[in-house]
Amino acid sequence: MTFEPDELVRSRADLAGTLRALRRRAGISQTRLAARCNMSQTKISNIEGAKIVPALVDVELILAALDVPPELVADTVVLARRANTEWQDVWSQRRTGLEKKQNELAGLERSSTEFRYFLLSMVTGLLATPAYVRASLAHVPGDQSRAIARKLERQTVLYDTSKSFTFLLTEQAVRWPFLPRAAMAVQIDHLASVSRLPNVRLGVIPLAGHIPSAPLNTFTVYDARIATVETQTGAMVFRGHADVSAYLRDFAELRNAALFDQECRVWLNAWADRFRS
Incomplete structure (x- = not known):
């Protein structure tokens, strides 16, 4: 995978926006998603607000809880890897x-x-x-x-x-x-x-x-x-x-x-x- 420095900065906001959009498309609240992932609602809120960068395992838990299609899972995991790189x-x-x-x-x-x-x-x-x-x-x-x-x-x-x-x-x-x-x-x-x-x-x-x-x-x-x-x-x-x-x-x-x-x-x-x- 190739990482461009500018992409690494943008990817954190992109990841937050993608996870937020996927949750809304699934029609569930942050509180319900947090319960499914065994996380706090505050953590989900901070992830979606780009205040923290979620670990790959957290992203995978969120995607599984949202029942995201495989092709979107692959793209989001790539984005998460970029977001976890500085x-x-x-x-x-x-x-x-x-x-x-x-x-x-x-x-x-x-x-x-x-x-x-x-x-x-x-x-x-x-x-x-x-x-x-x-x-x-x-x-x-x-x-x-x-x-x-x-x-x-x-x-x-x-x-x-x-x-x-x-x-x-x-x-x-x-x-x-x-x-x-x-x-x-x-x-x-x-x-x-x-x-x-x-x-x-x-x-x-x-x-x-x-x-x-x-x-x-x-x-x-x-x-x-x-x-x-x-x-x-x-x-x-x-x-x-x-x-x-x-x-x-x-x-x-x-x-x-x-x-x-x-x-x-x-x-x-x-x-x-x-x-x-």
Whole structure:
């Protein structure tokens, strides 16, 4: 399925209008529909008013309760998938301030307990040294000191033992020469240090063996409810069960190719030594 950014915004209002029209065509009230779906009338009202985006399972319950014809079910489910997908472009983030984006990520980190990161070509902010964080925002115009400070502050979540983190880094992500050689060695040493935290599993995928899959993007899965996928010009946020499940399956396959614990640190130490030599 192809998602156009403008369509993702319109689809939420379109979904609300479609569900409202289908209910009215069926000739039943919001209260009666809510009873059939085991939902509150307030939730049905908020869905039809586009105040909340219903999960796919909620949409399927509503369509079944309204006895909607199969061809309309298919079209509405497609619309629901689009409504459960969010596009965040980098230019909008810069206009509203990168500190706001850091606060949004901190909110996701507060509300989630299990985190899965696949890092294709760069180190994520939670694992970055101050030098790496500054370099990652150096290309953005203006003073980004507050965003840098917020990004570093978010790293404290790694020490919350009620949460668990799994990071999978390709060899390219670890070794990409994003900083001068001495600073890169420090960054890789930092990865080895974080890998010893009790609630963190940090694995590396060396380019030395057979890896049957070829992921195209960095992605993160929060619990089993949200997947974010990064591109050059923004990020897609998926909340639909089918999409999140697909990334969970990809993550599990990539995890099988990764090395953890002491095996991981052997590779990290060797890569850091190359930068030091």
